[in-house]
Amino acid sequence: MRLSNHVSIITGGANGIGFEAARTFAEEGASVVIADYNEEVGAERVASLREEGLEVTFIVVDVSSHESAAQMVAKAVSIYGKVDSLINNAGITDDAMLKKMTTEQFRRVIDVNLIGVFNCTQAVLPTMTEAGKGKIVNTASVSGAYGNIGQTNYAAAKAGVIGMTKTWAKELGRKGINVNAVAPGFTETAMVESVPKELVQQLKSQIPLQRLGKPKDVAYAYLFLCSRESDYVHGHVLHVDGGIVM
Numbered sequence: 001m002r003l004s005n006h007v008s009i010i011t012g013g014a015n016g017i018g019f020e021a022a023r024t025f026a027e028e029g030a031s032v033v034i035a036d037y038n039e040e041v042g043a044e045r046v047a048s049l050r051e052e053g054l055e056v057t058f059i060v061v062d063v064s065s066h067e068s069a070a071q072m073v074a075k076a077v078s079i080y081g082k083v084d085s086l087i088n089n090a091g092i093t094d095d096a097m098l099k100k101m102t103t104e105q106f107r108r109v110i111d112v113n114l115i116g117v118f119n120c121t122q123a124v125l126p127t128m129t130e131a132g133k134g135k136i137v138n139t140a141s142v143s144g145a146y147g148n149i150g151q152t153n154y155a156a157a158k159a160g161v162i163g164m165t166k167t168w169a170k171e172l173g174r175k176g177i178n179v180n181a182v183a184p185g186f187t188e189t190a191m192v193e194s195v196p197k198e199l200v201q202q203l204k205s206q207i208p209l210q211r212l213g214k215p216k217d218v219a220y221a222y223l224f225l226c227s228r229e230s231d232y233v234h235g236h237v238l239h240v241d242g243g244i245v246m
């Protein structure tokens with residue numbers, strides 16, 4: 001068990017990569033908080049993992065709200081007494097070409113994918129600082145690292161996540177808190193289902209490993225960055241993308 005006596009909050013844990021991470025962490029002995037705004041799916045997912053004997057709790061959150069993020073972390077601490085890791089995984093897309101993208105579309109994605117990461121990290125900081133240790137993992141993207149047609153808002157947010165990761169690594173290292181990011185490539189979840197099929201085929205041919213990522217590929221990277229095996233890895237952006245960004 002790589003995460004025994006470990007409490008982890010996984011935002012966006014009701015679906016896709018976050019849900020796979022919740023299962024992976026719980027199987028490694030962690031107590032997992034799935035923090036998501038989709039209450040219905042979140043509750044179903046928690047029930048299914050509990051049936052397998054895993055220690056998982058659902059807490060509703062809208063990461064784009066500072067207050068909601070603070071309430072979510074306070075609730076997690078009241079249940080488990082501490083937070084050892086925070087995975088800032090919740091995210092959305094709202095794609096459009098630059099000429100068609102509205103300011104509302106731009107703001108919506110920034111609010112969730114960038115400000116959401118800020119809100120949750122700020123909320124968890126007092127408890128990790130008090131403990132003198134913690135692991136923060138931010139979910140970036142191939143789009144934030146090298147841009148992607150149709151994703152002005154999303155690429156801006158994810159590039160911002162990389163900038164915050166490096167800044168927090170510098171600020172929080174002396175508090176014993178590790179901060180890293182994972183930058184997944186195109187991964188088989190609902191998010192990629194919105195991409196036109198021909199484009200996905202075209203994309204696959206550009207990936208050296210010639211396949212899309214699976215949620216488990218990303219979950220394992222989160223696991224590494226939350227385990228003691230990565231204690232000296234800090235301010236790093238781990239690309240999990242089949243080699244598309246080198």
Ligand code: CAA
Nearest residue numbers: 093095096097141142143149150185186191192194195196
């Ligand atoms: N590469 C090359 N050309 C592209 C392209 C691409 N990736 N995307 C669009 N184009 C071209 C189209 O072929 C089209 O060319 P023509 O004018 O010559 O026909 C032109 O750009 C305009 O494209 P659309 O007709 O598709 O324009 P639209 O306004 O109808 O739709 C769009 C725009 C919503 C951005 C749509 O193209 C789209 O959904 N693209 C996919 C965006 C994408 O990759 N999203 C990733 C989602 S998954 C994710 O975000 C996870 C992650 O972290 C990577």
Ligand code: NAI
Nearest residue numbers: 012015016017037062063089090091141184186187189191
């Ligand atoms: P998904 O759409 O399957 O799951 C995202 C989850 O986030 C959902 O459960 C949703 O309810 C939750 N969520 C959205 N907005 C929220 C909010 N305001 N507050 C709380 N929860 C919210 O997406 P997927 O693919 O699992 O993505 C997970 C992360 O990985 C995202 O940050 C995404 O940007 C990133 N990513 C995904 C890639 C992919 O190809 N699927 C590639 C690179 C990065």
